[in-house]
Amino acid sequence: MEVKTKGLKDKICPNLAMEIKVLEKKKNKLKLEIIGEDHTFCNTLRKELWNDKDVKVAGYNIEHPLVSNPVLTLETDKKDPKKVLEATIKRIKDSNAKIKKELTSVSKKL
Numbered sequence: 001m002e003v004k005t006k007g008l009k010d011k012i013c014p015n016l017a018m019e020i021k022v023l024e025k026k027k028n029k030l031k032l033e034i035i036g037e038d039h040t041f042c043n044t045l046r047k048e049l050w051n052d053k054d055v056k057v058a059g060y061n062i063e064h065p066l067v068s069n070p071v072l073t074l075e076t077d078k079k080d081p082k083k084v085l086e087a088t089i090k091r092i093k094d095s096n097a098k099i100k101k102e103l104t105s106v107s108k109k110l
Helices: 007-013 041-050 081-110
Strands: 019-026 031-033 056-063 072-078
Touching: 031 056, 031 081, 041 056, 041 072, 072 081
Parallel strands: none
Antiparallel strands: 019 031, 031 072, 056 072
Protein backbone atom coordinates (compact mmCIF):
# COMPACT_ATOMS: atom_id res chain seq x y z
CA MET A 1 0.00 0.00 0.00
CA GLU A 2 1.58 3.26 -1.08
CA VAL A 3 -0.20 6.45 -0.14
CA LYS A 4 1.15 9.98 -0.33
CA THR A 5 0.12 12.01 2.70
CA LYS A 6 0.37 15.76 2.29
CA GLY A 7 -1.24 16.40 5.69
CA LEU A 8 1.37 14.43 7.60
CA LYS A 9 4.18 16.16 5.69
CA ASP A 10 2.71 19.52 6.65
CA LYS A 11 2.82 18.57 10.33
CA ILE A 12 6.41 17.32 10.21
CA CYS A 13 8.09 20.04 8.15
CA PRO A 14 5.65 22.56 6.71
CA ASN A 15 8.41 24.70 5.21
CA LEU A 16 10.18 21.90 3.38
CA ALA A 17 9.24 20.00 0.27
CA MET A 18 9.11 16.66 2.09
CA GLU A 19 7.26 13.75 0.61
CA ILE A 20 6.12 10.88 2.82
CA LYS A 21 4.74 7.57 1.60
CA VAL A 22 2.72 5.39 3.94
CA LEU A 23 3.97 1.88 3.28
CA GLU A 24 1.94 0.16 5.98
CA LYS A 25 -0.82 1.31 8.30
CA LYS A 26 -2.40 -0.91 10.90
CA LYS A 27 -4.13 -0.27 14.22
CA ASN A 28 -0.86 -0.14 16.16
CA LYS A 29 1.75 0.07 13.40
CA LEU A 30 2.86 2.70 10.94
CA LYS A 31 5.61 2.31 8.34
CA LEU A 32 6.65 5.43 6.41
CA GLU A 33 9.14 6.14 3.66
CA ILE A 34 10.51 9.65 4.15
CA ILE A 35 11.67 10.87 0.74
CA GLY A 36 14.90 12.84 0.61
CA GLU A 37 15.78 12.70 4.31
CA ASP A 38 18.76 11.16 6.03
CA HIS A 39 20.05 10.13 9.46
CA THR A 40 19.91 13.67 10.88
CA PHE A 41 16.13 14.01 10.74
CA CYS A 42 15.29 10.34 11.25
CA ASN A 43 17.54 9.90 14.27
CA THR A 44 15.98 12.93 15.96
CA LEU A 45 12.51 11.57 15.26
CA ARG A 46 13.38 8.04 16.42
CA LYS A 47 15.00 9.25 19.61
CA GLU A 48 12.04 11.46 20.55
CA LEU A 49 9.54 8.68 19.74
CA TRP A 50 11.16 6.58 22.46
CA ASN A 51 10.15 9.23 25.02
CA ASP A 52 6.51 8.14 24.60
CA LYS A 53 5.60 5.36 27.04
CA ASP A 54 3.25 3.72 24.53
CA VAL A 55 5.94 3.17 21.89
CA LYS A 56 6.97 -0.48 21.50
CA VAL A 57 9.10 -0.10 18.37
CA ALA A 58 10.62 3.04 16.89
CA GLY A 59 13.36 2.75 14.34
CA TYR A 60 14.36 3.46 10.80
CA ASN A 61 16.45 1.87 8.12
CA ILE A 62 18.31 3.31 5.15
CA GLU A 63 19.33 0.44 2.89
CA HIS A 64 21.88 2.50 0.96
CA PRO A 65 22.70 6.12 1.83
CA LEU A 66 23.18 7.21 -1.79
CA VAL A 67 20.12 5.64 -3.40
CA SER A 68 17.63 4.78 -0.64
CA ASN A 69 15.17 6.74 1.45
CA PRO A 70 14.75 6.08 5.15
CA VAL A 71 11.87 3.85 6.19
CA LEU A 72 10.52 4.62 9.67
CA THR A 73 8.72 1.91 11.60
CA LEU A 74 6.55 2.82 14.57
CA GLU A 75 4.61 0.37 16.73
CA THR A 76 2.59 1.28 19.81
CA ASP A 77 0.96 -0.60 22.68
CA LYS A 78 -2.42 1.09 22.69
CA LYS A 79 -2.33 4.51 21.08
CA ASP A 80 -2.91 5.31 17.43
CA PRO A 81 0.62 5.51 15.95
CA LYS A 82 -0.32 8.54 13.86
CA LYS A 83 -1.31 10.45 17.02
CA VAL A 84 1.92 9.37 18.73
CA LEU A 85 3.89 10.60 15.71
CA GLU A 86 2.05 13.93 15.69
CA ALA A 87 2.69 14.43 19.44
CA THR A 88 6.36 13.59 18.90
CA ILE A 89 6.62 16.10 16.08
CA LYS A 90 5.08 18.76 18.32
CA ARG A 91 7.65 18.04 21.04
CA ILE A 92 10.49 18.34 18.51
CA LYS A 93 9.10 21.61 17.17
CA ASP A 94 8.70 23.00 20.71
CA SER A 95 12.23 21.97 21.60
CA ASN A 96 13.62 23.56 18.43
CA ALA A 97 11.72 26.79 19.13
CA LYS A 98 13.17 26.89 22.66
CA ILE A 99 16.70 26.34 21.35
CA LYS A 100 16.23 29.03 18.70
CA LYS A 101 14.98 31.50 21.31
CA GLU A 102 17.92 30.80 23.63
CA LEU A 103 20.47 31.08 20.80
CA THR A 104 18.92 34.33 19.62
CA SER A 105 19.10 35.69 23.16
CA VAL A 106 22.75 34.70 23.54
CA SER A 107 23.73 36.06 20.10
CA LYS A 108 22.27 39.46 20.98
CA LYS A 109 24.62 39.65 23.95
CA LEU A 110 27.70 38.99 21.82
